Amino acid sequence: MSGREGAGPGAAAPAEERSCSWLNPWGFLVAALAIKTAFVTICLVVFLRGSQGPSQTLLWNGTEWSCVPSGAAGREEGWMCCPKGWRCFQDKCYYLPPDTMSWGDSEKNCTGMGSHLVVVNSKAEQEFLFTLGREAATDAYETKYYLGLAADERGRWRWVDRSPYVAAEAFWKPGEPNLLFAEKCAAIHIKGHTDSNTYYNWNNILCFTSCYRICELGAKFV
Template sequence: MNHRGRVSPGTAAPAEERSCSWLNPWVFLVSVLAIKTAFVTICLVQISELVNVTVSYAQYKTLLQNATEWRCVPSGPCDRKESWMCCLKGWKHFQNSCYYLSADKMSWAESERNCTGMGSHLVVINTKAEQEFLFNWAKGVVTNAYETKYYIGLTAYENGQWQWVDLTPYKKAATFWKPGEPNLLFAEKCAAIHIKGNTDTNTYSNWNNILCFTSCYRICELEVKFV
């Protein structure tokens, strides 16, 4: 009786081994999960530190994927929020704008419609630097013509008062009329850059007012896109 009720030391060992073998996988699993959690946390911290550096490049890639006709150049250090400047293909960048010189001629109204159809407008010239850039660019394109005119976004349709297409206030101090221009305002109510051959040195005073139905080249302007 006593012999059958007693548990000998030899019978206790297998039970203990069974208990340990049941616990060990759970301890191992918890350890693995703890290590993986720490690893993921470290990775997330490192990734978050890289986000500010890579966001501009990601936006740049998205822009190229969505509009393959854009051309982008770096505008500054890569850690800046906006570090790429983009213009449409075939347009030229200067300061904060993109410019397009047409290869065909139209009236002033047709020229403005053509520019707005591309999401832009006839150029609005605000500074001497912009005027010089446009003049030198156009002069370099027109190499053989005796004289060439490019429409700009300036008209005197209303009461003979000059007005920019984007409603920028007209300031005489910021204009670049040729000597004696503008004249004949009762008829000639549209402005154009007037270039006399590629040797023309008259950089700052070459605007001319002309009849608005005259067929001329045009300069369109679009704000540069920052990404």
């Protein structure tokens, strides 16, 4: 009887098989991804720290980002980054898509970009949004931009990020909101370049109205 035939079912596997048992393709994949992530992170930090210009553009997770010194957001050093084409203000990024949609579709569109419809937290932010919206509106007689604010079935206003809604800190136009039984979505309401009402320009409208929108996301700091 040969040595091969004499080996029982409990015998040890050949040495060449044992030596390759750790070569799991999933293990290779995880290790490769970890090494790649570490390499990209190191390169990103070195690139930004070594840059001397007033702003830089980089590719991050498949998206092109534009960065400015983070001192603009009240931080001492580093960079504040927003996706290319978005506008920076304080520690947030804002984008005004060029098409119009209902409120529900507008929120889905923003969340699809990793953001949400804008939530207004201060008078300074409201002034910035008014200026941004008026620049985009050019000479249009009337333009509305959806906010991330809508009323529930009981008429209670809710922000999409679940921030508390404080009526005293809202920026409704005089007489608004009205017709709350039907008009349950909020928008910034701008009447071309003739509109000087910087702060108090919110209007509640029917949620299926086709309007522009403002998307917002947090800036990245590196």
